[in-house]
Amino acid sequence: xxxxxxxxxxxxxxxxxxxxxxxxxxxxxxxxxxxxxxxxxxxxxxxxxxxxxxxxxxxxxxxxxxxxxxxxxxxxxxxxxxxxxxxxxxxxxxxxxxxxxxxxxxxxxxxxxxxxxxxxxxxxxxxxxxxxxxxxxxxxxxxxxxxxxxxxxxxxxxxxxxxxxxxxxxxxxxxxxxxxxxxxxxxxxxxxxxxxxxxxxxxxxxxxxxxxxxxxxxxxxxxxxxxxxxxxxxxxxxxxxxxxxxxxxxxxxxxxxxxxxxxxxxxxxxxxxxxxxxxxxxxxxxxxxxxxxxxxxxxxxxxxxxxxxxxxxxxxxxxxxxxxxxxxxxxxxxxxxxxxxxxxxxxxxxxxxxxxxxxxxxxxxxxxxxxxxxxxxxxxxxxxxxxxxxxxxxxxxxxxxxxxxxx
Ligand code: PLP
Numbered sequence: 001x002x003x004x005x006x007x008x009x010x011x012x013x014x015x016x017x018x019x020x021x022x023x024x025x026x027x028x029x030x031x032x033x034x035x036x037x038x039x040x041x042x043x044x045x046x047x048x049x050x051x052x053x054x055x056x057x058x059x060x061x062x063x064x065x066x067x068x069x070x071x072x073x074x075x076x077x078x079x080x081x082x083x084x085x086x087x088x089x090x091x092x093x094x095x096x097x098x099x100x101x102x103x104x105x106x107x108x109x110x111x112x113x114x115x116x117x118x119x120x121x122x123x124x125x126x127x128x129x130x131x132x133x134x135x136x137x138x139x140x141x142x143x144x145x146x147x148x149x150x151x152x153x154x155x156x157x158x159x160x161x162x163x164x165x166x167x168x169x170x171x172x173x174x175x176x177x178x179x180x181x182x183x184x185x186x187x188x189x190x191x192x193x194x195x196x197x198x199x200x201x202x203x204x205x206x207x208x209x210x211x212x213x214x215x216x217x218x219x220x221x222x223x224x225x226x227x228x229x230x231x232x233x234x235x236x237x238x239x240x241x242x243x244x245x246x247x248x249x250x251x252x253x254x255x256x257x258x259x260x261x262x263x264x265x266x267x268x269x270x271x272x273x274x275x276x277x278x279x280x281x282x283x284x285x286x287x288x289x290x291x292x293x294x295x296x297x298x299x300x301x302x303x304x305x306x307x308x309x310x311x312x313x314x315x316x317x318x319x320x321x322x323x324x325x326x327x328x329x330x331x332x333x334x335x336x337x338x339x340x341x342x343x344x345x346x347x348x349x350x351x352x353x354x355x356x357x358x359x360x361x362x363x364x365x366x367x368x369x370x371x372x373x374x375x376x377x378x379x380x381x382x383x384x385x386x387x388x389x390x391x392x393x394x395x396x397x398x399x400x401x402x403x404x405x406x407x
Contacts, residue, residue: 016375055303059296077104130376189340
């Protein structure tokens with residue numbers, strides 16, 4: 001008799017987006033004449049940069065000729081891309097990362113979800129609340145958590161991110177082995193200072209634990225005082241793995257390209273306390289289960305590092321940041337407190353009431369869709385996430401409608 005992995009039965013249904021879709025479609029049915037403006041999604045809206053498109057097309061044409069055709073590429077990614085990443089995203093920041101410590105992939109979602117395969121089932125986890133749900137759900141699937149009760153899984157140390165701690169979780173008070181951090185954060189948009197990040201790195205050294213650092217929104221950092229990578233912090237090479245993506249940086253959500261940095265000095269331990277290099281384990285995992293990102297896509301990603309590409313992708317991110325600045329300005333003028341939107345595309349608004357009630361009010365009175373905070377965890381109660389991924393014109397219209405609705 002074929003049996004299932006019963007850990008899957010513990011998973012909560014992705015109630016959030018289903019519920020949002022149901023409420024929006026019910027409203028639209030009743031008001032077919034009202035154009036809904038969506039500030040709820042985390043997907044980009046601008047097309048790929050022209051430099052990336054040209055490189056993408058050239059890559060496709062190479063596949064059309066006997067002399068330039070390519071079959072399977074290296075599972076870890078082509079050298080031309082790994083070298084550009086190491087130079088532009090790390091060495092130029094003073095972070096000591098080699099091209100062969102970079103593993104190119106088809107998404108930070110897969111990588112942040114798959115990495116837990118390298119670790120024992122009975123480790124202690126620290127996971128933020130609110131959170132990008134992939135970290136939590138993939139550990140539920142792997143059997144590392146207890147049952148779901150009162151909005152939380154058992155056997156998880158939740159790292160609460162609340163106004164009281166400026167949305168930067170405090171260090172755990174009990175031992176933890178694997179720590180997930182995400183900055184700039186989804187969903188709160190909060191950023192972490194070098195000083196705070198150093199505390200986490202030191203903590204991981206003390207505890208012999210490992211930090212999984214998701215920097216998918218790094219490109220939105222404009223404040224030079226903020227760290228763009230955990231590898232800017234002394235000591236991180238031994239205790240951290242970093243995830244990055246071209247999705248939000250260069251508009252690759254539909255094109256798919258990302259990378260994970262596993263330094264060769266990064267160690268985890270077996271049952272007898274002997275250290276093992278995670279670089280070798282991740283390399284083994286990827287070369288067994290993954291066959292690389294397509295050649296034209298890697299050429300398109302490489303083009304984001306050309307002079308022309310860099311200018312174009314910076315303009316794209318600036319465009320979304322201008323939207324975020326407008327959302328911040330208007331929400332402040334309405335008297336709301338919020339975090340994010342300065343070095344991040346997300347604004348996390350304290351609605352000072354029930355989040356779903358506020359979501360409904362914005363939908364029904366302004367025709368604007370946001371994301372209710374409780375969908376990201378218990379600490380999201382009383383918050384909504386507003387996303388800057390839309391056209392400036394739509395953000396202006398949405399904000400004008402919200403002002404009318406609330407005044
Ligand atoms: N990490 C975070 C925090 C995200 O918000 C997202 C996407 O929304 C991802 C990773 C996934 O990125 P990718 O498109 O590279 O899979």
